[in-house]
Amino acid sequence: MAGPVFDQVLIGGRWVPAAGGTYPVVNPATEEIAGHAPACSVAQAEAAASAARDAFERGPWRTMSGGERAALLRTAAERFQGEMDGLVELTIAETGAVRAVAEAQQVRAVAGRLLRAAELATAPLEQGVPPRETGRSLAAGVIVREPVGVVACITPFNFPMTNCAGKIGPALACGNTVVVKPSPVDPLGVAELCRIVDAVLPPGVVNFVNGEGAEIGEALVRSPDVDMISFTGSTAVGRRIKEAAAGRMKRTVLELGGKSANIIFADCDVDRAFASAMSVWTFHSGQICIAGTRVLIEEPLYEPFTRRLAASGPTLRIGDPREPGVVVGPLVSAAQRTRVERFITRGREEGATLACGGRRPPHLSRGYYVEPTLFTDARNDMTIAREEIFGPVITAIPFRDEAEAIALANESDYGLYGYVWTGDAARGLRVAHAVRTGTMQINGSPLNPDAPFGGYKLSGVGRVGGQWALGAYSELKYIGWTTP
Numbered sequence: 001m002a003g004p005v006f007d008q009v010l011i012g013g014r015w016v017p018a019a020g021g022t023y024p025v026v027n028p029a030t031e032e033i034a035g036h037a038p039a040c041s042v043a044q045a046e047a048a049a050s051a052a053r054d055a056f057e058r059g060p061w062r063t064m065s066g067g068e069r070a071a072l073l074r075t076a077a078e079r080f081q082g083e084m085d086g087l088v089e090l091t092i093a094e095t096g097a098v099r100a101v102a103e104a105q106q107v108r109a110v111a112g113r114l115l116r117a118a119e120l121a122t123a124p125l126e127q128g129v130p131p132r133e134t135g136r137s138l139a140a141g142v143i144v145r146e147p148v149g150v151v152a153c154i155t156p157f158n159f160p161m162t163n164c165a166g167k168i169g170p171a172l173a174c175g176n177t178v179v180v181k182p183s184p185v186d187p188l189g190v191a192e193l194c195r196i197v198d199a200v201l202p203p204g205v206v207n208f209v210n211g212e213g214a215e216i217g218e219a220l221v222r223s224p225d226v227d228m229i230s231f232t233g234s235t236a237v238g239r240r241i242k243e244a245a246a247g248r249m250k251r252t253v254l255e256l257g258g259k260s261a262n263i264i265f266a267d268c269d270v271d272r273a274f275a276s277a278m279s280v281w282t283f284h285s286g287q288i289c290i291a292g293t294r295v296l297i298e299e300p301l302y303e304p305f306t307r308r309l310a311a312s313g314p315t316l317r318i319g320d321p322r323e324p325g326v327v328v329g330p331l332v333s334a335a336q337r338t339r340v341e342r343f344i345t346r347g348r349e350e351g352a353t354l355a356c357g358g359r360r361p362p363h364l365s366r367g368y369y370v371e372p373t374l375f376t377d378a379r380n381d382m383t384i385a386r387e388e389i390f391g392p393v394i395t396a397i398p399f400r401d402e403a404e405a406i407a408l409a410n411e412s413d414y415g416l417y418g419y420v421w422t423g424d425a426a427r428g429l430r431v432a433h434a435v436r437t438g439t440m441q442i443n444g445s446p447l448n449p450d451a452p453f454g455g456y457k458l459s460g461v462g463r464v465g466g467q468w469a470l471g472a473y474s475e476l477k478y479i480g481w482t483t484p
Contacts, residue, residue, distance in 0.1 A: 003027075003035030003093065006191045009044055009210060012051030013203025015195075019044055023212050025188055028096035028330040028368045029320045035094065037187045039211045045181070045219040048207040052150040052177040053225040055204025062147055062175045069173060070121035076200045077114035083196065084108065087161070087189060094186040095160065096330040096368070098321040101284050110165040110193065116449060116466070117169030123470055134482070141480030147175035148251055148475055149227030152220040154241075155190060156232045157183035157332050158287040158390075164190050167230045168197065168206065170469035179207040179226070181217050183233075185333050221245060228252070228473070232289075234388075235414075235458045242461070253462035253472050255289070255454060257388040258416030261409035262292030263431060265402075266301040268421035272444055276419060277309060277394065281316060281372035282327045286392040287336070290417040290439070294385055295396045296408050302398040306355060306376045309394065313356040313372040319364060330368040331391055337368040340391030344373060347384040352395070353377040380408050388414070402427060406434045415456030419444075438463075 007022045008015040020039030027034040056062055061069070080087075084107050091102045123145075131140040153167040160182050168178050182190035187210045194208040209216055220226055221244045228251035231241050235256040245252050264273045280291045297305050321329035331337045337360075344358045357373030373393045375384055384395045399405040409418060415437040422428045422443070432440035438455040450466030464472050 002033040004090070004188060005036040006038050006188060007036065009038050009040045009048070010194055010198055010206065010208035011044060011048045012054065012207065013198070016044075018210070020211065023184075025094050025186060026333070027093050028332050029322070031366045031368075035090075035188050037184070037191070037210055040209045040216060041211075042215055042219045045179075045209045045211075045216045046223055046225075048179045048209045049150060049152070049220060049223040049225040051204045052179050052207050055202065056147070056150055056177040059177070059202050059204055061172075061177060061202050061205045064175070066121045066123065066125065066173075069175065070118040072200050073114055073118035073121060073169070073172060076197045077111045077118065079200065080114060080193065080196050081111045083192070084111070087192060090192070091161065091189050092321050094188050095157070096321055096332055097284055098326055098329045102321070105284075106159060106162055106189075109162045112449070113162065113165040113169045114197075117165075117173040120170055120467065120470060121173035123467065129478070129480075131483070138483045139480060140483060141478055144477045144479060145174070145470065145474045146477055148473060149176060150225055151176045151178045151228045151230055151473065152181065152223075152226045153178050154181045154217050154220070154229065154231045154233070155183060157185040158284060158289075160186050161189040161193050163232050164193055166464065167232075170464065171230065171473045172201070172205065174470060174474040176228075176473060177205045177207075179209060179220055181209050181220055184210065184212045218244070224248065226250065230472075231255070238460065253454075253464060254460040255464070256416075256458060256460040257414055258289045258291070258455065258459055259294060259386065259388050259412050259414040260290060260292045260417040260419070260437070261412070261435065262295045262419040263405050263409060263421065263435075264295065264297045264301065264305065265405075265420075265422040265424070265427070266298040267423040269423070269443070270301070270305070273421035274305065274308060276421065276444060277305075278312065280394050281313065281392045285329055285331055285370075287332060287390050289388075292417070292419045293389065293394060294380075294409075294412075295394055296399050296405055297396060298405070299398045299400055302396070306374065306396045309374050309396070310355040310376070313374055316372055318361050318369060318371065320367070328372060328392060331370060332368070334368055336390065337370055340370050340389055340393065343384055343387070343389045343391070343393060344370075347375050347378070347382065347393075347395070350382045350384070351377070352382060352384060355396075357392070380411055386412070402431065406431060409435045409437075413458045416459035417441075417455075
């Protein structure tokens with residue numbers, strides 16, 4: 001039996017056998033078995049939510065000081081750091097991430113997020129409100145930040161451990177308890193993360209459930225013991241979660257799809273803008289919500305820029321992510337490859353020009369690979385420009401001037417991320433302000449972990465990141481009094 005076997009789920013501080021046994025997790029690069037994951041029952045998911053409720057109401061976590069919670073979260077981060085080498089190999093095997101991505105964004109980033117959560121745990125819990133005169137007396141008060149309660153953390157397949165840490169970290173920092181439900185495609189690293197964190201925290205603060213079908217996540221969304229849903233994934237699933245949570249007015253933080261515009265003006269640093277466009281292919285094979293998959297290029301630059309892209313795509317080494325020099329790995333599953341291939345077919349049917357790629361690499365007989373793909377002569381109303389593909393596919397669209405670039409960028413149901421490249425700083429700021437999206441990067445500004453992150457429109461609800469996560473995972477209470 002290849003790979004690690006996880007046949008248990010974590011409920012109330014105890015690892016118990018999964019009611020449905022296990023199922024195989026497939027290595028997307030080889031189609032061999034990377035390990036086995038637990039398949040719990042709906043009853044076990046409900047029991048995990050109940051255990052988290054009990055730990056929240058009766059356990060010590062909620063009433064600990066921020067400093068005490070911070071110390072335990074730092075310990076969890078340190079223990080995770082001690083196991084990172086083995087977790088990199090596991091991550092490559094189950095996600096298909098190339099080594100550089102697996103090391104930096106998939107594993108090392110987890111420890112960083114846990115450490116940042118420890119810092120958040122020490123944020124002030126109270127803020128005084130200046131007294132106001134009301135007739136013959138003074139009204140004074142204090143604003144208190146309190147935990148929401150039980151948070152169901154439902155995580156995606158593209159960055160499973162990193163996304164999980166980004167949810168449980170601030171949730172725990174605020175004093176909540178959590179139930180973690182990862183994607184069934186690659187849950188092994190998340191199980192390890194929960195094992196490490198659970199070993200440090202009081203019983204029931206962290207719970208872990210998993211299963212192949214949608215019913216496990218649905219049970220958590222419906223559970224009366226769950227106060228909040230933190231979900232990252234498709235807009236279609238996010239919409240269903242929002243509808244299901246509405247009945248009990250549950251708090252939701254939804255990080256959903258994106259179809260981000262990468263706006264490239266002719267006066268930009270072309271080489272840097274080109275590297276940005278190429279990242280759709282090389283950064284986890286385009287399986288990233290912030291990818292600038294709609295490349296909007298000013299007309300004078302459009303032909304030479306797309307010609308260069310078309311020539312560069314076939315030169316990228318695609319293959320097993322464990323091999324040195326490979327920069328494009330597989331898609332995470334056969335189902336994801338089929339989805340990407342359907343979009344490629346649709347792009348050709350709608351009249352876009354397939355400038356490079358679009359096939360399964362002929363030299364790779366196994367693995368869920370798709371060549372780096374570029375569509376030119378595309379319009380903004382085509383399916384490949386409207387819907388999130390989540391694969392190594394770029395849609396290149398020309399624009400005439402700044403006004404048209406802004407209009408094309410905003411003509412989307414999504415608004416998660418965006419990029420603008422220009423040598424005119426004032427124009428960069430004008431465009432960044434005008435595009436309706438949660439984040440805009442001008443000329444490749446680095447990611448800022450303390451910035452708010454989230455989307456407009458169908459890209460989600462709520463903001464996380466740095467101190468903004470405190471608002472997402474806590475309630476505000478006002479306590480007032482009157483003095484004569």
